[in-house]
Amino acid sequence: MVLAELLQLVFSLLAATLYGAGVAQIYRMSHGRQKQETATMVTTLILLSILIAMVSKVIGESTARAFSLVGVLSIVRFRTVVEDTRDTAFVIFAVVVGMAAGANWLMVPVVGIPIVGAVAIGLSHLPQFTNAAATAGAANTGTQIQLVVRLGLGQAPEPTIGALLKRDLTDYRLIEIDTARQGAALDYKYQAWLRSPDQMQTLAADLNQTQGVQSIEMRVV
Numbered sequence: 001m002v003l004a005e006l007l008q009l010v011f012s013l014l015a016a017t018l019y020g021a022g023v024a025q026i027y028r029m030s031h032g033r034q035k036q037e038t039a040t041m042v043t044t045l046i047l048l049s050i051l052i053a054m055v056s057k058v059i060g061e062s063t064a065r066a067f068s069l070v071g072v073l074s075i076v077r078f079r080t081v082v083e084d085t086r087d088t089a090f091v092i093f094a095v096v097v098g099m100a101a102g103a104n105w106l107m108v109p110v111v112g113i114p115i116v117g118a119v120a121i122g123l124s125h126l127p128q129f130t131n132a133a134a135t136a137g138a139a140n141t142g143t144q145i146q147l148v149v150r151l152g153l154g155q156a157p158e159p160t161i162g163a164l165l166k167r168d169l170t171d172y173r174l175i176e177i178d179t180a181r182q183g184a185a186l187d188y189k190y191q192a193w194l195r196s197p198d199q200m201q202t203l204a205a206d207l208n209q210t211q212g213v214q215s216i217e218m219r220v221v
Helices: 002-031 036-059 063-073 085-102 107-124 127-139 157-168 199-208
Strands: 143-152 169-180 185-194 213-220
Touching: 002 036, 002 085, 002 107, 036 063, 036 085, 085 107, 143 157, 143 199, 157 169, 157 185, 157 199, 185 199, 199 213
Parallel strands: none
Antiparallel strands: 143 185, 143 213, 169 185
């Protein structure tokens, strides 16, 4: 009996791994982005599918376990800002296939992955999506930097530093927000591209002179 349950668990987790890899492959094919964030997201999707399958096994049909796990997982906080709203859909996709594998509903991913994949890849080839991707790629030129700006509470980033960022950067994206100074300030982390390396010093000086900016950190990546 124990051996049969162990084999069933191994089979479910292997199935979750394969399904997660399928979701990750669709993500790569539909996004068409060749950068570090894509590789990170691919890994996340596969691991998420496996972990959700394990959670489904732990919960089983126990309502008490389900509520207990919700309480435990609620303490986990994610501060990373989702760069592309399509990423959220793929995270949900990975969760669904992981739950299906854990619940032994193996036909749901078998049927669902090809259908969702065909829709996602098909939509990514429509003109409006292709043009948007090309525009984004063209904007990401110049020297890539990581910029962290600390603002006091009550200071919104765009009204405070938006004009400076648009002047000296070809593109920038807010990727993370974190508290600082025991909640008295907020750190805004950006992925950004300088028009030229020479503007790093100018941007740093201007940001330090801006009212509401408490500190900055900037490094080339």
